[in-house]
Amino acid sequence: MSAIRHALSTKREDDFALWYQEVISEAEMAEESGVRGCMVIKPWGYGIWERIQRLMDDRIKAAGVENCYFPLFIPIGYFAKEAEHVEGFAKEMAVVTHHRLIAGEGGALVPDPEAKLEEPLIVRPTSETVIGAAMARWIQSWRDLPMLTNQWANVVRWEMRTRMFLRTSEFLWQEGHTAHTDREGAMEEMLRALELYRSFAEAELAMPVIAGEKPENERFPGAVSTYSIEAMMQDGKALQAGTSHYLGTGFSKAAGIQYQDKDGAQQFCHTTSWGASTRLIGGLIMTHGDDDGMRVPPQVAPHQVVILPMLRDNDEDEALLAYCDEIRCTLVAQHACGERVRVLVDKRPGKATQKRWAWVKKGAPLILEIGGRDAAAGQVTTLRRDRLWNEQGKPNFSASARDKFVALAAAELEDIQTSLFKEAKARHDANIVRGIDSLDALSDFYAEDKHYPGWVELAWSRPMGDELEAVVKQLKELKLTVRNTPMGSKPVAGTCIFTGKPAVELIYVARAY
RNA sequence: CGGGGAGUGGCGCAGCCCGGUAGCGCAUCUGCUUUGGGAGCAGAGGGUCGCAGGUUCGAAUCCUGUCUCCCCGACCA
Numbered sequence: 135m136s137a138i139r140h141a142l143s144t145k146r147e148d149d150f151a152l153w154y155q156e157v158i159s160e161a162e163m164a165e166e167s168g169v170r171g172c173m174v175i176k177p178w179g180y181g182i183w184e185r186i187q188r189l190m191d192d193r194i195k196a197a198g199v200e201n202c203y204f205p206l207f208i209p210i211g212y213f214a215k216e217a218e219h220v221e222g223f224a225k226e227m228a229v230v231t232h233h234r235l236i237a238g239e240g241g242a243l244v245p246d247p248e249a250k251l252e253e254p255l256i257v258r259p260t261s262e263t264v265i266g267a268a269m270a271r272w273i274q275s276w277r278d279l280p281m282l283t284n285q286w287a288n289v290v291r292w293e294m295r296t297r298m299f300l301r302t303s304e305f306l307w308q309e310g311h312t313a314h315t316d317r318e319g320a321m322e323e324m325l326r327a328l329e330l331y332r333s334f335a336e337a338e339l340a341m342p343v344i345a346g347e348k349p350e351n352e353r354f355p356g357a358v359s360t361y362s363i364e365a366m367m368q369d370g371k372a373l374q375a376g377t378s379h380y381l382g383t384g385f386s387k388a389a390g391i392q393y394q395d396k397d398g399a400q401q402f403c404h405t406t407s408w409g410a411s412t413r414l415i416g417g418l419i420m421t422h423g424d425d426d427g428m429r430v431p432p433q434v435a436p437h438q439v440v441i442l443p444m445l446r447d448n449d450e451d452e453a454l455l456a457y458c459d460e461i462r463c464t465l466v467a468q469h470a471c472g473e474r475v476r477v478l479v480d481k482r483p484g485k486a487t488q489k490r491w492a493w494v495k496k497g498a499p500l501i502l503e504i505g506g507r508d509a510a511a512g513q514v515t516t517l518r519r520d521r522l523w524n525e526q527g528k529p530n531f532s533a534s535a536r537d538k539f540v541a542l543a544a545a546e547l548e549d550i551q552t553s554l555f556k557e558a559k560a561r562h563d564a565n566i567v568r569g570i571d572s573l574d575a576l577s578d579f580y581a582e583d584k585h586y587p588g589w590v591e592l593a594w595s596r597p598m599g600d601e602l603e604a605v606v607k608q609l610k611e612l613k614l615t616v617r618n619t620p621m622g623s624k625p626v627a628g629t630c631i632f633t634g635k636p637a638v639e640l641i642y643v644a645r646a647y
Numbered sequence: 648c649g650g651g652g653a654g655u656g657g658c659g660c661a662g663c664c665c666g667g668u669a670g671c672g673c674a675u676c677u678g679c680u681u682u683g684g685g686a687g688c689a690g691a692g693g694g695u696c697g698c699a700g701g702u703u704c705g706a707a708u709c710c711u712g713u714c715u716c717c718c719c720g721a722c723c724a
Contacts, residue, residue, distance in 0.1 A: 139685075143659095151718080159658090168697095168715065226723075260724075294648065294722050301723075354724040362724085377724050409724075444683070487685050505683055515683085529684075 138527040141426040141495050150369040157419050158298050160495045161428040171296035171303030175412070178496050181436030182415055183306065187286060189338050189433065190308065190410065193330050199282040199310060204264050206288075207255035212263040215388035219262065222355020226292040228257040228303075257290040262356070262381070262407055265311045266389030273403060276315055276395050280323065284310040299416030300373070300647050307411035313391055313403040317382075320404035324380045327408035328361045328621075331376035339414065340431040340555035341365050341421045342562040343375060344642060346618030350598055351606050354407075358382035364617045364642065366562045367420035370586040372617050372644040375417050378408035416647075421558050428497030429519050431554050432547040433471050437478040439543065440498040444486040444505035455481060457509040461502070461536065470544035471551065490529075494519065499550045500543070503531070514539045520550050520557075566591055566642070573608065573631050576643070580612050589617070589644040593637030595630035605632040609643065617642040 142160060144153045158164050163179030175183065191201070207230060213220050231245065231254050238244035258264070265283065273281055290304045310327055314320040332345040343363040353360040357379040365375045383402040386392070391403040422429040432438045443458045445451050462477045469475070478498075480489050486503050493501050494517075501517040508515055515533050524530040565588030570576050580587055596619075597605055609615060623640045630637045 141685085155717085166716065170715065222724080291723080295720095348724085352724080357724080360724065374724080379724075407724090446682085485682090485685085487682095491685055503684075507683070531684080 138523055141491050145425045146368055146423075153425075154416075154420060154423075155298065157423045157428055157495075161497060163415070163419075163428070164298055169303075171293060171301075173298050173302055175306075178436065179415060182418070182430060182434050183412055185434040185436060186338070186414055187308075190330075190334055191286070193334060194284050194308065194310065197282070197326060197330065199284045199312070201284050201286065203285050203287070204258075204261050204268065206258055208258050208261070208264045210254045210256055212267060213256060215263065216356050216385055218384070219356035219388075223259050223291075227259055228290045228292055230255040230257065258287070259289055259291045260407070260409070261285065261287070261289075261309055262311065262385055262405075263389065266385050266391055266405070269311070269313050269403070269405075270390040270392070273313060273391055273393050276393050279313060279315045279393060279403065280319055281313045282310075282323070283312065284308055297416075297647075299412055299419070302412070305412050307409050309407060309409045312406045313386070314405070315393065315395070315401070315403070317380075317404050320382075320406050321380055324359075324361065324378045324406040324408065327406070328363065328376075328378040331363045331378070331408075331410055334410075335363055335365065335375060335414075335417075336555065338431070338433045339418055339421070340433070340551055340558060341375070341417055342555070342559045344618065344620050346620040346623070346642075348377075348618050349596075349616045349641070350602055352616065354379045356381060356384050358384070362618050364644075365417050365421060366565060366589060366644075367417070367647070368423070368561070368586070369420070370565055370588045370645065372589060372615075372642070372646040373413070373417050373420065374617075374646070375414055376408070376410040379406060381405045381407060422497070422554055424522075426522055427495030429554065430497040430499065432499045432551045435476070435497070435499050437476050437498055438470065438547050439465055439475060439477045439500045439502060440493045441477065441479045441502045441504060442486045442489050442493070443479065443481065444503060445481075445483065446506075447483070450506055454504065454506055454509055455479070458502075458504050461504070461514065461540065464540045465543055468540070468544045470547040475544060475547065490517070494522065499547060508533075508536075512536045518546070518550065520553050561586075565589065571628075571631060576614075576631065577612055580614065580645075587645065589642045592631060592641055592643055593626040593628045594639065594641050595633045595635035596638050597630075597633050597635075601633060608632065613645055614643050615646045617644050617646065 146153045164173045164175045167174045234246040234249035235243040236246040286308050312323045335341045335343045343365045345363045348360040359380045361378045363376045365373045386402040441458045465475045465477045568591045628637045
């Protein structure tokens with residue numbers, strides 16, 4: 135039993151799902167909107183998303199990809215062109231059928247029957263079709279290739295069951311769409327995007343992931359192959375945190391994306407698409423959150439340092455605020471992780487203690503509580519969010535001279551970033567189990583009532599078609615899914631526990647969000 | 648979409664079975680005291696009980712419909 139009085143009322147180990155919701159609520163990241171499956175993203179949550187956008191956008195542009203923007207509405211006819219794609223998305227699309235309302239029975243507004251659209255519009259669930267139509271116009275020659283585009287947008291998928299950030303009806307994302315002369319060029323681009331996600335997740339989000347290829351049954355509708363990054367949450371479940379697809383020529387044939395090659399012959403382009411969404415924020419919460427709320431890695435924290443003046447509502451406040459502002463000014467002149475340090479002086483009236491717990495729950499990396507004595511002595515009192523409690527179970531404050539603190543602040547932020555990654559990486563590595571050599575052993579492993587069941591690494595024979603369906607069915611009974619085959623998986627020895635055939639590659643099996 | 652639970656001041660809840668015009672805790676505001684670490688006391692303000700119908704002299708409470716949320720399942724790049 136711990137004497138620590140945590141900031142949240144629910145502990146991870148008691149009820150992970152409830153804990154997750156409490157973090158989102160208490161950290162003021164998002165709230166319900168009253169519209170099914172849709173959330174309001176509040177300033178702290180949106181600020182994290184803006185950081186993700188900025189850092190990822192820099193990487194996307196550095197890879198030579200250009201941003202553009204396509205319409206929210208897609209003519210329904212565009213979807214009918216790629217059969218597998220329609221099949222995969224048809225059941226979860228929002229459809230616009232009218233463009234005007236009139237007063238109906240009892241004064242309620244109803245769609246005006248006179249204002250019915252000739253052709254219904256789909257609210258985009260993803261933009262392959264509409265971007266494909268544009269590429270068909272934009273591409274004529276091999277000189278136009280590769281064409282590398284990306285858009286930041288919202289999309290809508292009418293999911294049956296929604297969870298904040300993890301699966302919402304509307305979500306925010308980026309979707310990259312590229313066209314190439316041949317398979318090799320497209321595969322290279324698809325893998326470049328995958329590596330971008332892997333590197334971004336680990337460096338910026340401090341979230342260890344495994345990049346690899348999804349099995350056939352988990353492919354994006356219409357894709358030839360689908361790759362993902364998979365992150366391990368603190369309850370041991372897997373979260374698909376980014377996907378990259380090689381689409382072959384299927385979408386090109388559907389949309390007429392053709393080019394004339396050097397020999398003057400018409401060829402279909404090989405295309406890719408890749409996306410990462412606000413789901414990453416759910417991943418951040420379940421990777422770094424603790425029993426006191428969120429812990430935001432400094433790279434994506436809207437405010438890296440929050441200064442709380444201990445205001446007394448008397449005539450000493452002015453001098454205290456001036457002292458805090460001096461600290462802010464010297465801090466913002468520093469660079470951490472290659473950018474200016476982001477600092478907030480929280481000048482709102484109220485007790486520093488109350489504001490402290492609010493910022494602890496939000497997960498600001500460094501919290502400074504500055505009182506009159508600190509100002510008089512030229513000191514600062516700091517609290518590191520990733521080392522919140524001392525051995526006595528009290529908030530782990532440390533005092534240091536102002537100049538010394540300022541000189542080391544950037545390094546400390548970088549250390550927090552590194553520490554969060556190390557902590558997550560250690561948990562990730564510790565919860566990947568190897569050596570399970572039969573279906574019964576797999577069943578036993580997940581039957582145990584473990585808090586962190588983790589993932590199982592297996593060698594399998596890469597079954598396809600009906601054989602794969604049989605495996606998926608077996609796994610489903612254990613509530614398990616095949617996550618991916620890690621990149622660079624070398625040929626493996628042994629026998630596939632599902633098919634009994636010689637194993638050819640590694641896979642990860644886990645429960646998943 | 649199937650099964651279960653829930654919607655009552657900003658937040659968390661009681662009241663509902665057995666209809667009689669709304670209560671508690673936290674938060675907020677005011678005052679006093681206190682205050683280098685998640686303050687105390689006293690007082691005050693704030694809700695047509697998710698929404699729409701129905702039954703009734705009277706509905707938070709009973710009935711019907713509907714929306715939203717949570718859990719389990721189905722579904723899901």
